[in-house]
Every structure is written in structure tokens, then in C-alpha cells.
Amino acid sequence: MGIYQNICYKVEDLLVKAIAKKLDPAEVKAKVSNYRNEKEMTRLQRKEARVPRTTKNV
Amino acid sequence: MVKKVLFIVLSTSLLLGASAYAHSGRTDSNGGHNCSPKSQAKGLCSGYHYHNGGSSSSGSSTSTTSKPAASSDKDCSDFATYDEVVEYWNSKGYSATYDPENLDGWGTGQVDDGIPCEAPGNYDKTKINNSPEQVHFKQEQADTKRGEENGHAQGLKDGYEESGADDSTSEGSNAYTSGYSSGYNKGYEEGQKKIEAEKLKAKTEGIAQGKKQDEMAIPESYLKHPGLKASFKSGFNQALQERIEIMKKEYQDLGYKDGKKDSHSPPEKVNDLFVKAYQEGYEIAQNELKQEYFDMGYEAAFTMLKYKDPNLTNDKFTQWYNDGFDSNEEIVEIQNSAKSSGENGDEYSIPSKYEKAEVIYKHYYKKGYQQYEEEQKQNQATAAGGAGVFALSWLGRRLYVARKMIR
Numbered sequence: 001m002g003i004y005q006n007i008c009y010k011v012e013d014l015l016v017k018a019i020a021k022k023l024d025p026a027e028v029k030a031k032v033s034n035y036r037n038e039k040e041m042t043r044l045q046r047k048e049a050r051v052p053r054t055t056k057n058v
Numbered sequence: 059m060v061k062k063v064l065f066i067v068l069s070t071s072l073l074l075g076a077s078a079y080a081h082s083g084r085t086d087s088n089g090g091h092n093c094s095p096k097s098q099a100k101g102l103c104s105g106y107h108y109h110n111g112g113s114s115s116s117g118s119s120t121s122t123t124s125k126p127a128a129s130s131d132k133d134c135s136d137f138a139t140y141d142e143v144v145e146y147w148n149s150k151g152y153s154a155t156y157d158p159e160n161l162d163g164w165g166t167g168q169v170d171d172g173i174p175c176e177a178p179g180n181y182d183k184t185k186i187n188n189s190p191e192q193v194h195f196k197q198e199q200a201d202t203k204r205g206e207e208n209g210h211a212q213g214l215k216d217g218y219e220e221s222g223a224d225d226s227t228s229e230g231s232n233a234y235t236s237g238y239s240s241g242y243n244k245g246y247e248e249g250q251k252k253i254e255a256e257k258l259k260a261k262t263e264g265i266a267q268g269k270k271q272d273e274m275a276i277p278e279s280y281l282k283h284p285g286l287k288a289s290f291k292s293g294f295n296q297a298l299q300e301r302i303e304i305m306k307k308e309y310q311d312l313g314y315k316d317g318k319k320d321s322h323s324p325p326e327k328v329n330d331l332f333v334k335a336y337q338e339g340y341e342i343a344q345n346e347l348k349q350e351y352f353d354m355g356y357e358a359a360f361t362m363l364k365y366k367d368p369n370l371t372n373d374k375f376t377q378w379y380n381d382g383f384d385s386n387e388e389i390v391e392i393q394n395s396a397k398s399s400g401e402n403g404d405e406y407s408i409p410s411k412y413e414k415a416e417v418i419y420k421h422y423y424k425k426g427y428q429q430y431e432e433e434q435k436q437n438q439a440t441a442a443g444g445a446g447v448f449a450l451s452w453l454g455r456r457l458y459v460a461r462k463m464i465r
Contacts, residue, residue, distance in 0.1 A: 015460035031464050035462070
């Protein structure tokens with residue numbers, strides 16, 4: 001999954017660079033980083049919120 | 059001297075008297091005597107018996123048969139065996155009525171049985187000349203002979219006429235009946251042999267006539283005997299039948315030749331049998347011809363992708379050829395096999411059993427293989443299209459995310 005995510009990030013970076021030429025690169029970079037962190041946090045929260053399946057709570 | 063003469067005379071008369079007694083068989087005054095132990099031992103007599111019929115020593119009891127036997131008169135005890143008695147009896151020609159030596163019975167001819175002295179119990183009395191047994195035996199022999207002759211004649215007749223054998227007769231003595239039966243059977247067998255030989259001859263003549271002519275003419279000599287007549291007829295019919303069979307074969311061969319040439323011209327003004335034989339031969343040949351063209355068409359089907367007219371002169375032959383071509387169902391199997399092999403993408407290799415249909419096999423293999431290639435291309439195109447769509451979708455997603463991030 002790590003490799004696939006890296007490939008996706010690389011392609012997305014290229015596309016961002018292409019469609020946001022007129023924007024400030026630092027701002028763009030921050031937005032991208034912010035978006036990805038949020039996504040990562042959401043993913044982690046969802047993972048933590050998931051109750052482990054045991055024989056007691058079935 | 060007188061005494062001496064008297065003694066001589068008395069002695070002589072006594073001697074002569076004794077000699078005369080012995081000469082008459084040593085019988086007593088009744089003409090009989092007791093059997094001596096010697097004779098009993100030899101089996102010539104037993105107990106008291108007579109030879110001179112009770113007369114004294116005359117030796118010529120019957121005047122009619124009297125014979126000067128005084129010097130050679132014999133008595134039973136003079137013989138060593140009974141066979142000697144019989145031999146003597148026979149050599150002298152004695153019988154019950156002529157027995158000058160009184161070897162038989164009472165000697166007077168009153169009780170004579172024709173058997174000299176006393177025969178042993180198991181003796182074959184037929185050997186004794188003029189004995190009742192011999193007379194009876196001779197009569198039987200004569201009866202047997204006469205029966206055999208009569209039976210033979212009747213048997214020969216019955217055997218020749220082929221009537222049922224019947225060797226019995228109600229006439230005559232047992233000897234005659236027995237002789238008749240024996241002669242009859244012998245004659246019957248001879249009669250059968252004779253008629254069989256004549257029947258063979260009649261048949262041979264019948265065959266000879268049957269070979270020459272169609273109408274039978276039975277000789278008069280054969281008309282009298284049903285068996286001979288039948289044999290002649292049988293021979294004639296056999297020869298006639300053989301002749302007819304030969305002619306039928308000839309007409310059948312002719313029909314066969316015409317049938318092969320496909321030229322039908324049956325014989326005219328001949329017996330229907332021969333027309334039929336011609337027709338049979340013709341049909342056999344036509345069927346063979348049909349089979350030939352049928353096979354030709356059938357085999358041609360292996361070498362042609364499409365039917366080609368064989369350019370035969372006769373429409374009938376062309377039809378047979380077409381029938382054979384159309385009936386070839388092996389072709390369908392070959393086509394399917396070849397196409398299937400091509401469709402599977404197998405390398406071209408014709409099975410040995412389809413070698414005679416190489417043209418067809420190759421053609422249908424190619425067809426199948428073309429189909430295989432098309433399918434392959436289509437599969438590749440489909441696979442390529444799928445990958446493109448996936449890539450575009452993925453790229454679209456990345457673009458969507460990129461836009462979302464910089465918003």
C-alpha cells in the first residue's frame with residue numbers, strides 16, 4: 001500500500017503543479033500537506049473507533 | 059472097430075451140428091440169444107434179442123430174400139464197432155425188407171426197423187442204408203431242394219418286380235417251407251440285383267435321349283416295368299434339366315454382358331425361362347455398374363470441395379455418381395475435425411485416416427484457424443481497452459484529488 005500511495009502522491013503532485021501554476025507554491029504546498037494530514041487523521045480515528053471483534057461482544 | 063466107426067460118426071455129427079448152430083448166429087431155437095458181455099461192451103446189443111425171427115438154424119427164413127449166405131453170415135458180435143456194422147450193412151445193400159443175415163430185429167421181417175444190431179443212443183442213423191432215419195432225411199433233403207427251387211423262382215420274380223418280399227408258404231413240409239424261405243430270399247436278392255442293373259441301363263438310355271431331344275419317348279420294353287419306366291424318365295429329365303441349366307447360364311451370361319454395356323435386348327421367341335435368366339444376368343450387371351459409379355462418386359467427394367460434373371455420357375450413370383457423392387457422410391466428419399483442429403490453434407497435421415481427403419481437411423483447417431486468429435485479436439483488443447479505462451479512471455481520480463487539495 002505504501003508504494004501505491006507514493007505513486008498516487010507523485011502523480012497528484014504533478015497534477016497540482018500543473019493546475020496551480022498561478023498560485024503561491026508555498027501556500028499550495030501547505031494546502032496539500034494539510035489535506036493529506038487530515039485524511040490521515042481521519043483514517044486513524046476511524047481505525048481506532050472500530051471495536052475489535054471478540055467472542056464476548058458478538 | 060465098430061466102436062471106432064461109431065465114435066467117428068458121432069464126433070463128426072456133433073462137430074457138424076455145433077458148426078451149423080454157430081453158423082446161424084449162435085441163436086437159440088427161437089432165433090434169438092442173449093447179448094454177450096463182449097458185444098455189450100462194444101455197444102452192439104443189450105439183453106436178449108432176436109436175429110432169425112424165432113426160427114431155428116435154417117439161415118434162410120424168408121424165401122423171397124434168401125441168399126446163399128451160409129458161408130459169410132455175420133452176427134453183431136463179429137464187429138468191433140458199430141460203424142463197421144453200418145459199413146457192412148450198407149455194402150451189402152441190406153434194408154428192413156432185405157436182411158438175409160438177420161442183423162436187424164426179429165429175423166422174420168415182422169418187427170424189423172431197418173437198424174442193424176443196436177445203434178448207440180447218439181448214433182447218426184441217417185448213415186444206415188435204407189433206415190427210416192435215412193429215408194426221412196433224404197425226403198427232407200428232397201423237400202428242401204424242391205422248396206429252394208420254387209422259393210428261388212418266386213423270389214426272383216418278386217425281387218425283379220420290386221414287390222414286397224414274402225418268403226412264407228403254406229404248402230409242404232417244414233423242410234419244404236424252410237427251403238422255400240431260403241431260396242426265396244436268395245432269389246429275391248438276385249431279382250433285385252437284376253432289376254437294379256436294368257434300371258441303371260434304362261437311366262443311362264434316358265440320359266442319352268434327354269441330351270438329344272426335348273420330347274421323351276420311352277422304349278416299349280421299359281413301359282412294362284414301372285421301375286424301369288421311372289428310371290428312364292429320371293435319366294431323361296436329369297439330362298434335360300442339365301441341358302436347360304446350361305442354356306439358362308448362357309442366357310444369363312448374355313444378359314450380364316448386355317447389362318454391363320447398358321444395352322437391354324432380351325431374347326425373343328424363346329422359352330420364358332431363358333428370358334428370365336437373361337433378365338437376371340442383366341440386372342446383376344446393372345447393379346454392379348450402379349455400384350461402380352456410386353463408389354466413383356463417393357470417392358470423388360473426398361477430393362472435391364464443391365461438386366464437379368463428371369461429364370459422363372449417360373444420365374443414368376451421372377445420377378448414380380451423384381447419389382454416391384451425396385451419400386458420403388464421412389466428409390462432414392472430416393470437415394468438423396479439421397475445423398475444430400484449426401479453431402483450437404493446433405499446428406496443421408492431417409490424421410492418416412483423412413489423408414485421402416487432404417484438400418477438404420486443409421481447407422476446413424484454414425477456416426478454423428482464421429477464426430482462431432480473429433478470436434485472439436479480439437481478446438487482445440478487449441484486454442487493452444480494459445487497461446486503458448482503468449488507467450484513465452485512476453488518473454481522473456488523481457486529478458479530482460489534486461483539485462480538491464488546492465481549493
